[in-house]
Amino acid sequence: MKGDAESITTTHEEISKEHGNKENQDASSEKGKVLVYVTGAVEEPGLYELTSPVTVKAAIEASKGLLPYADVNRLHMEETIDESTHLHVDFNFRGNPEELLRRQNISINDSSEAELQKISGIGPKMAKKIVDYRNEHGPFKQLEDLKHVKGIGPALYKKIVEKVRL
Numbered sequence: 001m002k003g004d005a006e007s008i009t010t011t012h013e014e015i016s017k018e019h020g021n022k023e024n025q026d027a028s029s030e031k032g033k034v035l036v037y038v039t040g041a042v043e044e045p046g047l048y049e050l051t052s053p054v055t056v057k058a059a060i061e062a063s064k065g066l067l068p069y070a071d072v073n074r075l076h077m078e079e080t081i082d083e084s085t086h087l088h089v090d091f092n093f094r095g096n097p098e099e100l101l102r103r104q105n106i107s108i109n110d111s112s113e114a115e116l117q118k119i120s121g122i123g124p125k126m127a128k129k130i131v132d133y134r135n136e137h138g139p140f141k142q143l144e145d146l147k148h149v150k151g152i153g154p155a156l157y158k159k160i161v162e163k164v165r166l
Contacts, residue, residue, distance in 0.1 A: 040089035041070035
């Protein structure tokens with residue numbers, strides 16, 4: 001995140017004025033709803049209404065995840081976000097671009113079903129099978145263990161192996 005917590009927050013009124021979205025302003029007043037404005041190195045920047053308590057991770061997931069050049073070293077994924085927070089994810093253009101892209105592989109041990117679906121070839125049903133297998137058998141010990149998930153044969157494994165990590 002850019003700077004400290006004070007530098008990433010704006011008022012609910014400023015967010016509503018900026019986006020001209022009175023409907024979201026009214027809806028967010030419902031108990032347990034929080035408006036979060038997510039910008040920067042995310043797939044779909046925008047204003048999101050999420051159920052409280054909201055973490056940085058939940059806000060990023062709502063914006064469809066991080067871009068390959070997101071500066072993940074500054075993010076505290078389990079940090080709780082307050083109402084009307086502006087969460088900006090900085091871009092990281094330092095270092096070796098290939099290394100930055102490689103770090104963006106999706107973890108088969110930590111990812112949610114939604115995150116797993118970002119892998120080309122993994123749809124909702126297969127993502128659920130991966131998560132169910134992981135819950136039943138524990139964390140994957142090696143990438144080849146994916147072949148034990150029903151529906152992942154040699155062709156699909158070959159297609160996804162370069163896009164995942166433990």
